[in-house]
Amino acid sequence: MERRAIAIQGIVQGVGFRPFVFRLATALKLHGFVKNQTGDVMIEVEGDSPSLDRFLNELQNHPPPLAKIETLTWRPCATRGDVTFEIHDSDRQTGGEIFISPDIATCDDCLRELFDPSDRRFGYPFINCTNCGPRLTIVTGAPYDRSRTTMRTFAMCEMCRAEYENPTDRRFHAQPTCCPACGPTMRALDADGRDICIGDEAVEYLVENLRDGKIAAIKGLGGYHLACDAANDFAVAELRRRKHRDEKPFAVMAGDLAAASVFCNMDARESELLLSPARPIVLLAASRLSTITPAVAPGNPLLGVMLPYTPLHHLLMRKIGRPIVMTSGNRSDEPIAHHDADAVERLAGIADVFIVHNREIHVRCDDSVTRIADAAELPMRRSRGYAPSPIRLSRRLTLPTLAVGGQLKSTFALGRGHQAFVSHHLGDLDHFEAYRAFERDVKLYEELFDVRPRRVACDLHPDYASTRYASSRAASENLKLIAVQHHHAHMAGCMAENGLDRPVIGVCFDGTGYGTDGAVWGGEFLIGDFRSFRRAAHLRYVPMPGGDMAIREPWRMADAHRIDSGIGENANVTIRRMIDRKFNCPITSSMGRLFDAVAAMTGLRERVSYEGQAAIELEWLAGGVTMDGYPIESSGDDPIVIDTRPIIRAVAEDVLKKTPAAVVAQRFHRTIIELIVQICRRLRDASRIQCVTLSGGTFNNLLLSSHSAARLREEGFSVFRHRLVPPGDGGISLGQLAIAAATEE
Ligand code: ZN
Ligand code: ZN
Ligand code: FE
Numbered sequence: 001m002e003r004r005a006i007a008i009q010g011i012v013q014g015v016g017f018r019p020f021v022f023r024l025a026t027a028l029k030l031h032g033f034v035k036n037q038t039g040d041v042m043i044e045v046e047g048d049s050p051s052l053d054r055f056l057n058e059l060q061n062h063p064p065p066l067a068k069i070e071t072l073t074w075r076p077c078a079t080r081g082d083v084t085f086e087i088h089d090s091d092r093q094t095g096g097e098i099f100i101s102p103d104i105a106t107c108d109d110c111l112r113e114l115f116d117p118s119d120r121r122f123g124y125p126f127i128n129c130t131n132c133g134p135r136l137t138i139v140t141g142a143p144y145d146r147s148r149t150t151m152r153t154f155a156m157c158e159m160c161r162a163e164y165e166n167p168t169d170r171r172f173h174a175q176p177t178c179c180p181a182c183g184p185t186m187r188a189l190d191a192d193g194r195d196i197c198i199g200d201e202a203v204e205y206l207v208e209n210l211r212d213g214k215i216a217a218i219k220g221l222g223g224y225h226l227a228c229d230a231a232n233d234f235a236v237a238e239l240r241r242r243k244h245r246d247e248k249p250f251a252v253m254a255g256d257l258a259a260a261s262v263f264c265n266m267d268a269r270e271s272e273l274l275l276s277p278a279r280p281i282v283l284l285a286a287s288r289l290s291t292i293t294p295a296v297a298p299g300n301p302l303l304g305v306m307l308p309y310t311p312l313h314h315l316l317m318r319k320i321g322r323p324i325v326m327t328s329g330n331r332s333d334e335p336i337a338h339h340d341a342d343a344v345e346r347l348a349g350i351a352d353v354f355i356v357h358n359r360e361i362h363v364r365c366d367d368s369v370t371r372i373a374d375a376a377e378l379p380m381r382r383s384r385g386y387a388p389s390p391i392r393l394s395r396r397l398t399l400p401t402l403a404v405g406g407q408l409k410s411t412f413a414l415g416r417g418h419q420a421f422v423s424h425h426l427g428d429l430d431h432f433e434a435y436r437a438f439e440r441d442v443k444l445y446e447e448l449f450d451v452r453p454r455r456v457a458c459d460l461h462p463d464y465a466s467t468r469y470a471s472s473r474a475a476s477e478n479l480k481l482i483a484v485q486h487h488h489a490h491m492a493g494c495m496a497e498n499g500l501d502r503p504v505i506g507v508c509f510d511g512t513g514y515g516t517d518g519a520v521w522g523g524e525f526l527i528g529d530f531r532s533f534r535r536a537a538h539l540r541y542v543p544m545p546g547g548d549m550a551i552r553e554p555w556r557m558a559d560a561h562r563i564d565s566g567i568g569e570n571a572n573v574t575i576r577r578m579i580d581r582k583f584n585c586p587i588t589s590s591m592g593r594l595f596d597a598v599a600a601m602t603g604l605r606e607r608v609s610y611e612g613q614a615a616i617e618l619e620w621l622a623g624g625v626t627m628d629g630y631p632i633e634s635s636g637d638d639p640i641v642i643d644t645r646p647i648i649r650a651v652a653e654d655v656l657k658k659t660p661a662a663v664v665a666q667r668f669h670r671t672i673i674e675l676i677v678q679i680c681r682r683l684r685d686a687s688r689i690q691c692v693t694l695s696g697g698t699f700n701n702l703l704l705s706s707h708s709a710a711r712l713r714e715e716g717f718s719v720f721r722h723r724l725v726p727p728g729d730g731g732i733s734l735g736q737l738a739i740a741a742a743t744e745e
Helices: 019-029 047-060 106-113 158-163 198-213 235-242 259-265 267-274 309-319 341-346 432-446 465-477 485-495 553-566 571-582 591-601 614-623 645-656 661-687 701-715 727-740
Strands: 002-012 030-039 039-048 068-077 085-086 186-190 195-198 216-219 222-227 251-253 282-284 300-307 324-328 353-357 370-375 376-381 392-401 413-422 454-458 480-484 504-514 520-528 533-539 633-635 640-643 693-696 718-720
Touching: 019 030, 019 039, 019 085, 019 480, 019 718, 039 267, 047 661, 068 216, 085 222, 106 718, 186 198, 186 465, 198 216, 198 309, 198 341, 216 267, 216 341, 222 235, 235 300, 251 267, 267 282, 267 370, 282 504, 309 324, 324 353, 370 701, 376 504, 376 693, 392 485, 392 727, 413 727, 432 465, 454 465, 454 727, 465 480, 480 485, 485 504, 485 520, 485 693, 485 727, 504 591, 504 661, 520 591, 520 645, 553 571, 553 591, 553 645, 591 614, 591 645, 591 661, 614 661, 614 701, 640 661, 661 701, 661 718, 693 701, 701 718
Parallel strands: 030 085, 216 353, 251 300, 282 370, 392 454, 454 480, 504 693, 533 640, 693 718
Antiparallel strands: 002 039, 002 068, 030 039, 186 195, 186 353, 216 222, 222 324, 251 324, 282 300, 370 376, 392 413, 504 520, 520 533, 633 640
């Protein structure tokens, strides 16, 4: 007889881990207990050594599907002669049960029950279990139990309670457990918010309306979707008109993998990602034979595709049997609607039908958007299904830390020990609603993960709403404030998720980031580590006529670059005057703005309806790269200043010669790729550093990212890219946290 005390860290709570331990111990006739403690699982178990070995072996090798064991340690202890194996209540004194699971797509067992006419949850749109269902989106506080979720208003019926309390049941301690007798109800409303029908009839009503080309607002896990028939030109055009979303692509939901492969091409990795429990939107190459109307993603060679992830989606997709547009339920760039009254009001005039229910969404959570790039995942928006799973930091945080992120595509991150809890996507904090959610969700995460920050990290930009929040909390709670330069945070985020902790060459390309000299940076080569950096090279500064106006109107950047290059004869007179008088013309080294300028020069687009649109279209237009790029010149060596003028003059010459725009786009991409290689080579020669990180929103451009990585590897560099957080500003908070971890107290 012996007894062992086992401690397990990782994603082990809210994923059916304790019942699994219970069943395993019982099967092996071992006695003792299991309990949750400050985010870990503690087990004490006694029996004969071979059984104990088997127990440990099974724990490590066959944990429940959603569990992720990061570390498992054990030590022998004195036997106690237990005669049972028990699941102990959570240890509230030590912080209680810490909830860390994201929302999970309906599992196969629940799906089977959903379509089994003899099951008591047959056709019930709120079916879930320990292995699936809502988590983050319904939680209102800690410790995680039903009374601190939006399910608190539903009293479990006797049958549900029996399942909930039975350690061998799939619904043991599944907080959102419910059934048609005791759980939420779905209702269909008309365009004016009047009741039409409930339950099964509501699904029927939804299907009929979508078939008729109507637009529906559907309450999902993290917010409302707007939906319509993806093959109906008129419906999609009407949705676009009503939503005032001129060109931004819509995502499409397909019933299953086979249905999706009719209208897009995918490889094994992509289909695996589509089917993963997070069920993200995956960007896939649209097939030529697609029945999806082009209005879904105009001009876009890619299509954002997802598979059903709630029981309602499954019921809907089975009944309707065709792909459906599923886009965030909001007007243009506002945050997604998630409260019923609010949704009916805000989506009035857009939706013909509302599918609502009385399980409240507490945390608004958008769909995640991701893709496969060179056989690895490249996240573009990390949100539902991913957040708040922790990301492991190689450096241990000595103090609990809050990192508030940036301003656009914002996320925040809370750190404790080696764990970084990077939040769901909060959107653009200049929207009041988004900012309010940011404030509230920071507090919620602090409670959920039992992290009381003693330090707060923010962007160097003084006017970001997140920076102001950080300063005011630092002042009122007497916390240490760490201001992190934007591109240093990009680089550190990429280092952190790749487990790097030595100096790197950080290639940081994006639209906008506040520089240490007060200029707008964005075409940067940094050399440094978590602790410090030096700006080793950057694009030549040019004016941004009109500041933010230059982001929405790329023709302004084209003029600014032409004037800078001495070929501005035909430039707009007002722009010239603004530049001459330095009136509202911040200077920038932004790579995003250089892409904008070139896109405008090729005649691709003068104005954009969302940031980065011109650059994205330049990538589509290129479709590949040529061998011959434009001249690359630079001056100085600390920092190296990359001259954009020869590039601009060569582009102008090509345009004048009527070189096809696609060729110009290909040459421009080649130029930037070779520029990266050239500068990195020079920096390596001087510093002996051969590790390169590629970070910043510009690296959402797959053509640029893939070719740069390949060329750098050819030249003997080790290249690291983003796989866990987005290269864009959604990854800033992780970088800030990693930098804080390396900063002395
Ligand atoms: Zn399930
Ligand atoms: Zn029930
Ligand atoms: Fe950025």
